Amino acid sequence: xxxxxxxxxxxxxxxxxxxxxxxxxxxxxxxxxxxxxxxxxxxxxxxxxxxxxxxxxxxxxxxxxxxxxxxxxxxxxxxxxxxxxxxxxxxxxxxxxxxxxxxxxxxxxxxxxxxxxxxxxxxxxxxxxxxxxxxxxxxxxxxxxxxxxxxxxxxxxxxxxxxxxxxxxxxxxxxxxxxxxxxxxxxxxxxxxxxxxxxxxxxxxxxxxxxxxxxxxxxxxxxxxxxxxxxxxxxxxxxxxxxxxxxxxxxxxxxxxxxxxxxxxxxxxxxxxxxxxxxxxxxxxxxxxxxxxxxxxx
Numbered sequence: 001x002x003x004x005x006x007x008x009x010x011x012x013x014x015x016x017x018x019x020x021x022x023x024x025x026x027x028x029x030x031x032x033x034x035x036x037x038x039x040x041x042x043x044x045x046x047x048x049x050x051x052x053x054x055x056x057x058x059x060x061x062x063x064x065x066x067x068x069x070x071x072x073x074x075x076x077x078x079x080x081x082x083x084x085x086x087x088x089x090x091x092x093x094x095x096x097x098x099x100x101x102x103x104x105x106x107x108x109x110x111x112x113x114x115x116x117x118x119x120x121x122x123x124x125x126x127x128x129x130x131x132x133x134x135x136x137x138x139x140x141x142x143x144x145x146x147x148x149x150x151x152x153x154x155x156x157x158x159x160x161x162x163x164x165x166x167x168x169x170x171x172x173x174x175x176x177x178x179x180x181x182x183x184x185x186x187x188x189x190x191x192x193x194x195x196x197x198x199x200x201x202x203x204x205x206x207x208x209x210x211x212x213x214x215x216x217x218x219x220x221x222x223x224x225x226x227x228x229x230x231x232x233x234x235x236x237x238x239x240x241x242x243x244x245x246x247x248x249x250x251x252x253x254x255x256x257x258x259x260x261x262x263x264x265x266x267x268x269x270x271x272x273x274x275x276x277x278x279x280x281x282x283x284x285x286x287x288x289x290x291x292x293x294x295x296x297x298x
Contacts (some may be wrong), residue, residue: 021143024140029138030102035126035127038113045124046178046193048194053148066103073100074097076151078097080150092143095146099147101196117278148167148171148174178190214257216255216276217253228255237254239254
């Protein structure tokens with residue numbers, strides 16, 4: 001590629017968006033590692049993933065957690081690069097090298113500060129929330145946290161087994177491997193930790209994306225549709241419908257709005273047609289004009 005074409009491609013890159021993406025990936029890793037350093041490691045909590053594997057190795061071979069995490073992350077990164085290619089490697093490079101480094105920094109700070117809480121239940125909840133938020137921030141940016149995420153992706157490429165199922169198997173294997181060293185109470189706290197960060201992670205992945213879909217069946221569909229598109233300033237779709245009992249032909253108005261707009265739509269539709277049939281349901285994610293891209297007015 002000549003210099004001119006290279007400069008054109010560089011000028012076409014949205015550097016502001018790239019910088020924002022990088023900042024969020026770094027912040028996500030920082031929050032994740034802080035939860036591990038301040039809560040998981042001091043209490044020797046039962047957990048899965050790379051950290052859980054590192055704690056097993058530490059117990060048997062006295063290898064520092066940060067050293068094992070660094071070596072394991074680099075090894076799995078190289079495996080992913082070899083089998084999954086550069087496209088995959090680019091999304092995991094930051095986490096692979098930044099996470100163990102920032103974990104080391106947090107551990108040094110944690111050693112100076114000491115245990116933040118003597119309540120293990122409170123610490124378990126805080127650890128779960130921080131890990132879930134950190135992982136969620138990284139995954140929302142299309143990146144991978146590296147480490148234990150990579151072997152399931154490699155296996156999936158050759159076997160077609162679902163990545164989620166493989167991740168569950170890997171995590172459960174690590175939990176079982178660590179459970180033999182713990183009493184029943186610690187095992188329960190470990191289960192609570194895993195449940196907490198999975199619930200928080202699930203919410204993080206859909207936060208800001210959930211919207212409400214409203215389907216309206218009414219003889220006054222034209223008036224309702226005009227109000228939605230012109231007054232509410234939302235897009236709509238008209239779908240041909242037929243009543244199941246009277247077999248009367250009509251149109252169904254389908255639109256997607258924010259949660260704050262649901263009450264307004266509901267009240268307006270009842271005002272226009274008190275006998276209108278309304279279905280309101282939550283959708284996980286919406287993409288398109290007015291939601292993920294700017295609105296276009298004609």
